[in-house]
Amino acid sequence: xxxxxxxxxxxxxxxxxxxxxxxxxxxxxxxxxxxxxxxxxxxxxxxxxxxxxxxxxxxxxxxxxxxxxxxxxxxxxxxxxxxxxxxxxxxxxxxxxxxxxxxxxxxxxxxxxxxxxxxxxxxxxxxxxxxxxxxxxxxxxxxxxxxxxxxxxxxxxxxxxxxxxxxxxxxxxxxxxxxxxxxxxxxxxxxxxxxxxxxxxxxxxxxxxxxxxxxxxxxxxxxxxxxxxxxxxxxxxxxxxxxxxxxxxxxxxxxxxxxxxxxxxxxxxxxxxxxxxxxxxxx
Amino acid sequence: xxxxxxxxxxxxxxxxxxxxxxxxxxxxxxxxxxxxxxxxxxxxxxxxxxxxxxxxxxxxxxxxxxxxxxxxxxxxxxxxxxxxxxxxxxxxxxxxxxxxxxxxxxxxxxxxxxxxxxxxxxxxxxxxxxxxxxxxxxxxxxxxxxxxxxxxxxxxxxxxxxxxxxxxxxxxxxxxxxxxxxxxxxxxxxxxxxxxxxxxxxxxxxxxxxxxxxxxxxxxxxxxxxxxxxxxxxxxxxxxxxxxxxxxxxxxxxxxxxxxxxxxxxxxxxxxxxxxxxxxxxxxxxxxxxxxxxxxxxxxxxxxxxxxxxxxxxxxxxxxxxxxxxxxxxxxxxxxxxxxxxxxxxxxxxxxxxxxxxxxxxxxxxxxxxxxxxxxxxxxxxxxxxxxxxxxxxxxxxxxxxxxxxxxxxxxxxxxxxxxxxxxxxxxxxxxxxxxxxxx
Numbered sequence: 001x002x003x004x005x006x007x008x009x010x011x012x013x014x015x016x017x018x019x020x021x022x023x024x025x026x027x028x029x030x031x032x033x034x035x036x037x038x039x040x041x042x043x044x045x046x047x048x049x050x051x052x053x054x055x056x057x058x059x060x061x062x063x064x065x066x067x068x069x070x071x072x073x074x075x076x077x078x079x080x081x082x083x084x085x086x087x088x089x090x091x092x093x094x095x096x097x098x099x100x101x102x103x104x105x106x107x108x109x110x111x112x113x114x115x116x117x118x119x120x121x122x123x124x125x126x127x128x129x130x131x132x133x134x135x136x137x138x139x140x141x142x143x144x145x146x147x148x149x150x151x152x153x154x155x156x157x158x159x160x161x162x163x164x165x166x167x168x169x170x171x172x173x174x175x176x177x178x179x180x181x182x183x184x185x186x187x188x189x190x191x192x193x194x195x196x197x198x199x200x201x202x203x204x205x206x207x208x209x210x211x212x213x214x215x216x217x218x219x220x221x222x223x224x225x226x227x228x229x230x231x232x233x234x235x236x237x238x239x240x241x242x243x244x245x246x247x248x249x250x251x252x253x254x255x256x257x258x259x260x261x262x263x264x265x266x267x268x269x270x271x272x273x274x275x276x277x278x279x280x281x282x283x
Numbered sequence: 284x285x286x287x288x289x290x291x292x293x294x295x296x297x298x299x300x301x302x303x304x305x306x307x308x309x310x311x312x313x314x315x316x317x318x319x320x321x322x323x324x325x326x327x328x329x330x331x332x333x334x335x336x337x338x339x340x341x342x343x344x345x346x347x348x349x350x351x352x353x354x355x356x357x358x359x360x361x362x363x364x365x366x367x368x369x370x371x372x373x374x375x376x377x378x379x380x381x382x383x384x385x386x387x388x389x390x391x392x393x394x395x396x397x398x399x400x401x402x403x404x405x406x407x408x409x410x411x412x413x414x415x416x417x418x419x420x421x422x423x424x425x426x427x428x429x430x431x432x433x434x435x436x437x438x439x440x441x442x443x444x445x446x447x448x449x450x451x452x453x454x455x456x457x458x459x460x461x462x463x464x465x466x467x468x469x470x471x472x473x474x475x476x477x478x479x480x481x482x483x484x485x486x487x488x489x490x491x492x493x494x495x496x497x498x499x500x501x502x503x504x505x506x507x508x509x510x511x512x513x514x515x516x517x518x519x520x521x522x523x524x525x526x527x528x529x530x531x532x533x534x535x536x537x538x539x540x541x542x543x544x545x546x547x548x549x550x551x552x553x554x555x556x557x558x559x560x561x562x563x564x565x566x567x568x569x570x571x572x573x574x575x576x577x578x579x580x581x582x583x584x585x586x587x588x589x590x591x592x593x594x595x596x597x598x599x600x601x602x603x604x605x606x607x608x609x610x611x612x613x614x615x616x617x618x619x620x621x622x623x624x625x626x627x628x629x630x631x632x633x634x635x636x637x638x639x640x641x642x643x644x645x646x647x648x649x650x651x652x653x654x655x656x657x658x659x660x661x662x663x664x665x666x667x668x669x670x671x672x673x674x675x676x677x678x679x680x681x682x683x684x685x686x687x688x689x690x691x692x693x694x695x696x697x698x699x700x701x702x703x704x705x706x707x708x709x710x711x712x713x714x715x716x717x718x719x720x721x722x723x
Contacts, residue, residue, distance in 0.1 A: 025567055040546050068364045145558070149363060152549060153557035189567070245557070248367070248374040255375070256545025263538050270531040277527050281321060281519055 026205040028186035030159040031166070033235060037242060040257075043250055044243050049080035051222050052240025055233050057098075058220050060147060063139060063211075065127040068148035069244055071099035072121040078250035079243065090121040102126055140181035142210035151238070152245040155189075158238040163187035165214050166234040173204045182208040287500075289313050318518035319525050320506035322700050326401075327504070329394040331529030332536050336387040337492065341485050343380040344429075351432065353478035355471035358434035359559040378544040384426050385551045386540050388574035391419060395602070400626065402614035403505040409606040411498035416602045418491050423575065425484040428477040430572060435556030440569045442477070443469045448582070451589040468562070508700045509614025517700050568643065576640030577633050581676070583644055584669035586659060594673065601680040608680055610688030618694040622687050629679045632672040639669040 036045040053074065056066070074081045075089030086092040099119035104126055108115045119126075129135035135143045151157045164187050172184040175198035184192070190207015193200065215233045222228055243249075291312040293299040302309055350370050352361035366373035395415070398404055404412035431442045446463045450456040465472025503512060512518055519525070543550060549557075551573060555566045571579050578595050585591035601608075616623040642665040647653075652663045660666040 068360070068368065073368065149557040153554050155554055252374060252378075252545055252548070256541065259541050259545060260538070263534060263541055267531065267534040267538065270527065270534050274527045274531045277523050281524060 024191045025189045025207070026191065026203075027189040027207075028163075028205050030156045030187060031163045032159055033162050033238070035158060035239065035242070037239070037249060040253060042253070044078055045239065046080060046082065047224055048236050048239045049243050051220075051224065051226060051232075052236035052238070052243075053080045054220050054222065055215075055237040056147070056240055059214055059233075060237065061125075061128060063128055063135075063144040064147045064150075065129075065144075066125040066148050066244065067127065067146050068124075070122060070124045071095050071102075071119060073247060074098065075121070076247060078247060080240065092121070095121050099123060140210050144211070147241055147244065149245045151242045157245075158242040160187065161238040161241055162234045164209070164211075165237065166230055167213065174198075176204055179208060182210055183212055185209040287313065287318060287503075290316055314500070315520070315522040315526075317500060317521045318503065318512070318515065319521045320504050320512055320517060320700055321519045321524075322506050322508065323504065323525065323528075324507055325528075325532060326393070326397040326507075328529050328532030329390050329397060331525075332390045332533050333387070333394055334492070335533050335536070336383060336390055337485070337489060339379060339383050340387060341489070343376050343383065344482070344485065346376050347380055348482060351478070353432070353475050355434070355474060355560075358432065358474060362433045363557075374548075375544070378548045379540075380429075382540065382543040382548060382551060384429065385543070385572070385574065386536070387422065388426070390536070391422060392574070395419065396630070399605075400616050400623075401505060401507055402509050402609070402611075402616065404606045405609060405614050406606070407502045408498070408505060411495060411502070412606055413603060414491055414495040414498055416599075418488055418495060419602070420599060421484055421488045421491065425481060425488065426572065426574065428481040428484070431474065431477045432481060433556060434474060434560045436558045436560055436564070436566050437553045437556040437569070439469060439560035439562065440566055441571055442473060444569055445571070446473070448588075448592050448595075451592045453589070470562075505614065506700050507615060507617060508697055509617070510697060510700045513699045570641055573637065573641075576638075577636035578640075580636040580640035580669040581673045583640075584666060584673045598673075598676060601677065605680060605684070608684045610685050611691070611693070612688075613693040613696055615696075618696050619687075619691060620694065621691045622683075625679060625683050625687065629675065632675045632679075635668055635672045636676065639665045639672065644669075 036042055036048065056064075072089040072092075072095060073079060075086060075092035075095040076082060079089070081092060081094040081098075082089070083092055083094070089095060099121050102119040102123070102125070103116040104119045104123050106115055106117050107113070127135075129138060132143055145153075151161060154160045156163075164185055167185050167187060172178055173196075175196055176184060176192060177195045177197070178184055179195070184204070184206065185208070186204065186206035188207040188209045192207060193203045195208075196203050215230045217230055218228045219233060220228055226232060289309055289312075291302075291309040293302045293308070298308060301307070347366065350361060350366050350373065352358055352365075362377070366377050368374075370376070398412065398415070427441075427445060431438045446460055446469065449463060450460045452459065461467060463473070463476075464470065465476055506512075553570065570576070578598055581598050582591045582595045585594050611619065611622070613619055616626060644664070644666045645660060646665045647661070648663055648665060648668050654662040656662075657667070
């Protein structure tokens with residue numbers, strides 16, 4: 001029995017280490033952050049999600065869309081503005097107020113004209129650009145990735161986001177020619193060897209990124225009085241994006257706990273039944 | 284079912300009426316009372332576990348299909364926005380389905396290894412084994428097409444790489460890929476046909492599973508000793524003895540399954556698949572799911588594309604012809620220590636291939652060691668480890684298995700599967716190539 005579990009665990013371990021390696025592409029070790037949502041019992045820190053949302057709204061959203069998220073999602077259980085008083089997040093006044101600040105493209109139902117109207121809880125976050133071509137042209141040829149799943153779509157998730165947004169991008173190593181409109185970022189996976197004149201063994205790790213260093217101290221003013229350092233803003237927005245890509249995490253972990261307890265009891269009962277029934281097998 | 288006499292007694296008028304018209308209750312009762320060797324260990328519970336896996340995949344898959352939109356523009360959104368965020372417990376249903384595929388393969392690999400180790404493929408169970416191989420191939424096709432459906436980056440590029448393989452065939456290559464794609468590249472028509480087939484194939488699998496179970500009930504179960512059942516005292520009725528043992532094993536398996544679903548739902552996936560498919564942006568590293576990696580490594584080990592594709596198919600083909608490659612009359616590796624050693628090396632070779640499949644072809648196996656180039660690649664490269672492992676993979680089936688069966692001296696095989704307990708061996712030779720069991 002134990003042997004089987006061990007075999008299965010070994011197999012799973014083997015699968016885990018068989019992850020991809022990127023030859024040619026390099027990356028500095030990510031800055032590791034202790035997140036409130038780490039581990040099997042970890043939860044999002046709601047105050048942090050609210051601060052992170054503020055950073056997204058006032059900084060990131062100028063270029064990055066959040067296509068999968070509706071305003072109402074902000075008030076869902078586990079979300080930044082979840083309030084048990086408003087089980088239906090569409091009714092949450094904070095959510096309604098946030099939605100109203102956005103202008104949503106729509107069709108006037110009487111005239112058929114294209115219009116803009118204030119958002120409602122049911123609307124999705126509008127994109128900052130009309131289309132991909134517009135996004136590309138406004139950003140030196142690089143399309144800012146949609147942020148709804150960014151934390152899930154990058155190795156390292158929130159650690160990666162935190163590392164990239166808190167890098168200051170000014171201390172480019174000597175001998176590295178940085179292309180126009182790009183910034184050097186040691187945490188952006190890439191290969192800069194073609195742009196580096198110097199000892200090839202000392203080629204800087206990381207790659208180029210089209211995004212200028214996005215955060216400076218006091219870029220936002222937090223409503224809860226938290227001091228807005230670059231690190232604080234970076235952590236908060238990374239936590240918010242972790243929530244955005246995995247909004248059901250708290251529901252998942254709490255149901256998981258019940259399921260685990262159930263399965264262990266069931267397994268115990270079945271093992272007892274097995275022993276009892278086989279005791280009559282006679283040899 | 285074979286020579287297992289029916290013990291079912293219809294006790295009520297309705298049962299007697301039905302029994303002469305459609306003896307379905309008799310069928311079920313006979314299935315439950317089927318005499319099963321009493322020495323089956325936990326490795327034999329994976330059949331039941333696999334039936335459980337197939338059930339989970341079909342049920343969760345049917346629900347997912349209710350919420351899925353197989354269109355180029357809508358597929359990714361219907362999964363990531365619809366199923367993962369808006370559908371009640373959609374994250375759970377998809378988590379079960381996506382991780383269920385990995386669990387299914389984990390179980391099927393253990394089930395296959397068990398069959399190999401105990402020689403379950405040997406006469407009179409060749410058809411049972413072949414049906415199992417058919418199920419395995421159908422599973423791979425189904426899993427591959429299912430992985431395309433979320434329409435993420437890895438879905439798209441994985442589909443492109445694998446479907447392009449069919450282009451390697453001379454003459455029929457081009458029309459074949461056009462047929463698979465429904466056009467001239469992987470696009471919405473590809474997604475549509477994959478969705479249709481992904482929904483169809485599991486039912487084909489279920490049908491072959493029914494045949495597989497039928498084929499099992501003709502000769503009856505093999506067992507760890509490889510000695511055939513000789514008397515009724517060697518067996519126990521399937522129910523309750525093996526129903527309860529299988530249920531316990533399924534329950535343990537569910538714990539592992541639940542750890543993935545609830546605590547690491549994306550651990551077996553690729554982060555690239557969380558971005559929508561973009562035909563203009565090739566991911567840095569295209570890798571199939573873990574359960575296909577060994578075959579992917581065999582494919583890449585060979586410089587010529589067509590031969591690579593044939594080798595990939597041949598690697599599967601080895602399983603199909605194994606019953607006729609194994610010349611030994613002893614079934615179980617318990618009594619074949621030499622073959623057992625080669626078998627364990629074969630498992631290591633498969634694991635090495637799996638590892639290689641996830642690496643860049645020119646990656647180094649031992650870091651920092653550069654040797655010399657041979658057929659395009661350094662000897663200390665992933666490609667060469669794949670090549671050596673592939674050669675061993677094929678040699679195991681084509682050379683070691685046929686030759687060793689003729690030359691090795693197996694250990695004494697017991698008289699009957701319960702020799703030590705049920706009878707006192709009289710020293711009569713019974714195992715074909717083996718000396719009699721002499722322990723008292």
